[in-house]
Amino acid sequence: MQRVHNIRLNPTPQQTEYLRKACGTARFAFNWGLAEWQRQYAAGEKPSAYALKKQFNTIKREQFPWVLDVSKCAVDTGFRNLDAAFKRFFRRCKNGDTKKGYPKFKSKKRSKLSFRMDGTRVRVDGHWLTLERLDKPINMAEVLRFDGEIRSVTISEHGGHWYAAINVEVEPPKHKHPQGSVGIDVGVKTLAVLSDGMRYENQVLLRSKLRKLKRLNRELSRRQKGSGRWNHTRKKLARFHRRIADKRLDYLHNMTTRIARTYRIIGVEDLNVAGMLRNRRLALSIADAGFGEIQRQLRYKSEWYGGILVEVDRFFPSSRLCPMCGEIKSDLTLRDRTFVCACGYVADRDVNGAQNIEREALRLMSRGRSGFTDSLNGREQNVRPFGAVLDEASKLAEERQPSRPAVV
Numbered sequence: 081m082q083r084v085h086n087i088r089l090n091p092t093p094q095q096t097e098y099l100r101k102a103c104g105t106a107r108f109a110f111n112w113g114l115a116e117w118q119r120q121y122a123a124g125e126k127p128s129a130y131a132l133k134k135q136f137n138t139i140k141r142e143q144f145p146w147v148l149d150v151s152k153c154a155v156d157t158g159f160r161n162l163d164a165a166f167k168r169f170f171r172r173c174k175n176g177d178t179k180k181g182y183p184k185f186k187s188k189k190r191s192k193l194s195f196r197m198d199g200t201r202v203r204v205d206g207h208w209l210t211l212e213r214l215d216k217p218i219n220m221a222e223v224l225r226f227d228g229e230i231r232s233v234t235i236s237e238h239g240g241h242w243y244a245a246i247n248v249e250v251e252p253p254k255h256k257h258p259q260g261s262v263g264i265d266v267g268v269k270t271l272a273v274l275s276d277g278m279r280y281e282n283q284v285l286l287r288s289k290l291r292k293l294k295r296l297n298r299e300l301s302r303r304q305k306g307s308g309r310w311n312h313t314r315k316k317l318a319r320f321h322r323r324i325a326d327k328r329l330d331y332l333h334n335m336t337t338r339i340a341r342t343y344r345i346i347g348v349e350d351l352n353v354a355g356m357l358r359n360r361r362l363a364l365s366i367a368d369a370g371f372g373e374i375q376r377q378l379r380y381k382s383e384w385y386g387g388i389l390v391e392v393d394r395f396f397p398s399s400r401l402c403p404m405c406g407e408i409k410s411d412l413t414l415r416d417r418t419f420v421c422a423c424g425y426v427a428d429r430d431v432n433g434a435q436n437i438e439r440e441a442l443r444l445m446s447r448g449r450s451g452f453t454d455s456l457n458g459r460e461q462n463v464r465p466f467g468a469v470l471d472e473a474s475k476l477a478e479e480r481q482p483s484r485p486a487v488v
């Protein structure tokens with residue numbers, strides 16, 4: 081299985097020059113390919129990124145000799161991105177989406193600086209990263225934390241710093257989970273509530289920093305666009321955004337690692353994040369909390385530790401369902417923090433939601449349905465026999481049946 085370690089780089093000015101050049105080459109190859117694609121298409125031909133790359137390679141030595149100053153991976157990146165951009169475009173056309181997103185030319189100013197190196201064309205040695213066609217190795221702020229074959233390295237710039245995302249093929253560890261199962265209710269007020277009562281508060285990092293953000297934005301709008309001061313403020317703003325994002329990501333990583341290490345079966349709601357983001361009042365909180373990111377991290381981390389992530393249908397009424405009588409409370413609003421059922425069942429709203437998600441996940445598992453089979457099949461080794469997992473889920477499902485509260 082593959083894991084990525086993102087490491088900050090400390091390049092010298094000459095090395096920065098190389099990195100910029102490689103990104104520029106990737107962008108140039110993309111734009112050249114896009115222009116040629118459009119020309120060929122207009123001429124009634126059927127262009128492909130692969131054929132265009134071959135065509136480019138036959139002329140590059142004569143027409144664009146400077147692309148040879150950097151690794152060939154830079155040109156490859158451009159055509160790979162072109163291929164991906166058209167694939168996305170064709171898929172959206174097929175789906176009948178309103179926004180088709182025809183590939184656009186990448187501008188020097190606006191497009192993200194990035195390129196990808198093949199694992200065979202880099203070398204990592206302690207704090208040093210050697211790239212093809214770059215004579216001296218680049219210093220890395222950290223040592224690579226994974227042991228294994230390097231598949232690829234994506235180098236990019238964010239907020240004035242350079243980073244290398246190193247993709248490594250690794251053997252998952254042998255891990256024993258202390259707990260059988262859990263359900264997670266992700267929310268706006270509290271970031272996540274677990275079925276065993278554990279709470280992760282939403283730090284609302286963005287909100288507390290909103291004032292500084294507004295000030296910087298005002299500062300930027302006062303400056304003359306394109307001027308030296310404008311650029312200075314723009315960079316300051318980018319660095320600030322990056323710092324907030326880093327902190328939030330750190331918090332999410334801590335949380336998801338703990339969950340993935342502790343519980344073998346993890347039930348989460350398959351939230352339609354895109355749909356929820358359209359609700360404007362909720363949008364800031366949700367973007368702040370990073371719902372999609374939580375799910376993404378849990379998916380690969382539970383796989384890493386040999387656990388199973390079960391995504392419960394997002395139309396499952398997790399927080400509105402009474403586990404005692406099966407009644408669905410349709411008038412429960414976001415304001416109601418306590419779940420009170422006519423049958424006498426009372427519970428914390430979020431914990432009730434999390435417990436319902438856990439039960440539903442176990443039910444789906446013991447019935448052998450739902451998407452979790454995919455993630456299970458994706459793992460070739462280190463997986464217990466399928467039947468054993470299902471037996472475990474059935475047992476847990478029985479244990480997790482609600483009991484009547486002592487006082488009704």
Ligand SMILES: [Zn+2]
Pocket residue numbers: 402403404405406407421422423424425
């Ligand atoms: Zn009830």
